[in-house]
Amino acid sequence: MIVTGERERLRAIVRRDVAILRTYQLKVYVSFAQSIGFVVSFYFIGRFVGEPDALADLDGGYFEFALLGVIVTSVIALALREFADNIATEQRGGTLEAVLVTPTPFWTLLVGGATVSVLITTVEVLLLVGLGFGVLGVTPSVGALLWSVPLLALTFVCFAAVGIAAAAVIVVVKRGDPLAGPVSQLTALVSGAYYPVSVLPGWLQPVAELVPATHGLRGMRELTLAGAGPGAMLDDLVVLVLMAAVLVPAGLWAFGRAVRSARRSGTLGTY
Amino acid sequence: MLEVEGLHHTYAPHRGLLRHLVRSATEQPVAALTDVSLTVGAGEIVGLLGANGAGKTTLIKAITTLLEPDAGTIRLDGRPVRADDPLVRREIGLVQPDDRSHYWRLTGRRNLEFFGSLAGLGRDEAARRADEQLRRRGLADRDKLVFGYSSGMRAQLALARALLHDPRLVVLDEPTRSLDPVAAGEVCDDLRGLADEGRAVLLASHRLDEVTELCDRVVLLADGVVTWSGPTAGLGTDAERLRASVVRRVAGPDR
Numbered sequence: 439m440i441v442t443g444e445r446e447r448l449r450a451i452v453r454r455d456v457a458i459l460r461t462y463q464l465k466v467y468v469s470f471a472q473s474i475g476f477v478v479s480f481y482f483i484g485r486f487v488g489e490p491d492a493l494a495d496l497d498g499g500y501f502e503f504a505l506l507g508v509i510v511t512s513v514i515a516l517a518l519r520e521f522a523d524n525i526a527t528e529q530r531g532g533t534l535e536a537v538l539v540t541p542t543p544f545w546t547l548l549v550g551g552a553t554v555s556v557l558i559t560t561v562e563v564l565l566l567v568g569l570g571f572g573v574l575g576v577t578p579s580v581g582a583l584l585w586s587v588p589l590l591a592l593t594f595v596c597f598a599a600v601g602i603a604a605a606a607v608i609v610v611v612k613r614g615d616p617l618a619g620p621v622s623q624l625t626a627l628v629s630g631a632y633y634p635v636s637v638l639p640g641w642l643q644p645v646a647e648l649v650p651a652t653h654g655l656r657g658m659r660e661l662t663l664a665g666a667g668p669g670a671m672l673d674d675l676v677v678l679v680l681m682a683a684v685l686v687p688a689g690l691w692a693f694g695r696a697v698r699s700a701r702r703s704g705t706l707g708t709y
Numbered sequence: 710m711l712e713v714e715g716l717h718h719t720y721a722p723h724r725g726l727l728r729h730l731v732r733s734a735t736e737q738p739v740a741a742l743t744d745v746s747l748t749v750g751a752g753e754i755v756g757l758l759g760a761n762g763a764g765k766t767t768l769i770k771a772i773t774t775l776l777e778p779d780a781g782t783i784r785l786d787g788r789p790v791r792a793d794d795p796l797v798r799r800e801i802g803l804v805q806p807d808d809r810s811h812y813w814r815l816t817g818r819r820n821l822e823f824f825g826s827l828a829g830l831g832r833d834e835a836a837r838r839a840d841e842q843l844r845r846r847g848l849a850d851r852d853k854l855v856f857g858y859s860s861g862m863r864a865q866l867a868l869a870r871a872l873l874h875d876p877r878l879v880v881l882d883e884p885t886r887s888l889d890p891v892a893a894g895e896v897c898d899d900l901r902g903l904a905d906e907g908r909a910v911l912l913a914s915h916r917l918d919e920v921t922e923l924c925d926r927v928v929l930l931a932d933g934v935v936t937w938s939g940p941t942a943g944l945g946t947d948a949e950r951l952r953a954s955v956v957r958r959v960a961g962p963d964r
Contacts, residue, residue, distance in 0.1 A: 453822075539803045542827045612731065703720065
């Protein structure tokens with residue numbers, strides 16, 4: 439029987455990645471251990487720094503502030519690198535052409551290929567939230583955490599669009615992704631992941647408003663640390679929706695162009 | 710069934726900024742295919758012979774949608790073969806010469822089940838056909854991770870994968886390269902069987918004996934140009950004369 443939907447293909451890609459991951463289990467444990475170690479380091483930095491004046495409006499101290507930065511940064515790192523890494527892995531492994539001969543749309547490969555990593559990162563985020571807020575810091579309400587989910591998801595989607603554009607570059611140039619690194623650095627610099635945007639020079643603060651993570655972080659901190667209701671994050675949510683509406687089509691367009699270019703040059707599977 | 714008409718493709722070096730960022734395989738444009746036309750009918754095996762660099766793999770990539778040619782048409786049962794048409798791609802099975810085309814960290818069975826699902830089979834059907842192919846290819850009792858397979862086993866797995874979804878067109882790029890003579894003979898018997906079932910089979914090979922024994926017609930390529938095509942019998946029957954005839958026709962103008 440031939441099935442026409444993409445659901446079975448997505449499931450098959452997930453089953454493939456789980457099976458492959460089971461042959462590299464240590465990688466997952468090491469990643470979790472690194473994240474926990476990172477958070478614990480921020481816990482001690484928070485104890486050292488105390489409660490800075492710049493964070494006077496927020497509940498908790500520097501640790502709770504930075505914890506959200508760590509979580510959002512890890513989600514951004516996944517979004518920026520996952521798609522390009524998957525394409526590069528298939529190219530280097532020699533499997534990309536075999537996959538592309540099948541009637542599988544590219545978007546299925548992109549989404550399916552990222553699914554297992556997204557699930558692992560979700561577990562990692564839950565672990566960090568539990569450890570950070572539940573054990574080491576101030577506990578926000580369950581409602582605040584739940585309202586944070588769409589902000590985090592939209593932040594992921596915006597950066598995933600950039601990640602897909604990065605994958606487009608890899609399809610053509612094979613190595614040397616020029617997007618993920620600079621975007622990641624710019625985001626860490628201006629989005630307020632580890633310090634408030636207000637400490638940036640005045641001319642740099644408008645740049646922060648152009649970075650999706652700034653809005654995701656601001657909204658999440660309003661909810662979880664300032665005790666504000668969902669209405670307080672509405673502006674940031676709308677901005678993220680608009681950014682996603684621009685970035686996602688742009689990323690997919692770039693990817694489509696890159697695949698076409700590689701098909702014309704016969705270099706889809708080369709690396 | 711398969712109709713290729715007036716296919717042209719030139720590998721061109723990157724232009725503009727890309728030229729400085731990525732090194733192309735070639736510094737000058739290389740005409741890989743020039744006005745290539747061929748047909749493969751239902752129930753027919755057509756052999757593709759040519760020296761290294763003659764354009765066989767480029768032609769196969771174009772037929773299997775991995776390469777978009779500069780000009781020309783490819784049709785399968787009258788339907789244009791295009792990368793954005795999943796219905797036509799579903800009817801194509803490809804055996805690649807590269808034995809890295811499998812997931813080495815998966816078992817052979819899991820590889821087949823995965824590719825079966827991508828080809829559009831339901832999970833149970835993919836598992837059933839994977840099991841059938843593994844038994845048919847002598848891999849059923851050696852279901853280990855593919856990195857533990859020999860080259861011959863990987864070649865058998867590639868053939869199993871190409872046939873898993875019951876394609877109408879089977880394209881094979883040197884399928885017996887890594888096989889011992891007995892296994893190669895069995896594959897040839899299988900290909901005959903596929904053609905007898907009404908499938909179109911396009912076989913690229915360097916093995917003259919294989920092509921002449923198995924194929925109904927032969928297409929000779931040299932420097933991207935079809936230098937001869939016709940019934941296999943037209944190449945002659947005497948082994949020495951046959952070899953000389955083919956070598957002359959695939960040598961190309963610069964050889």
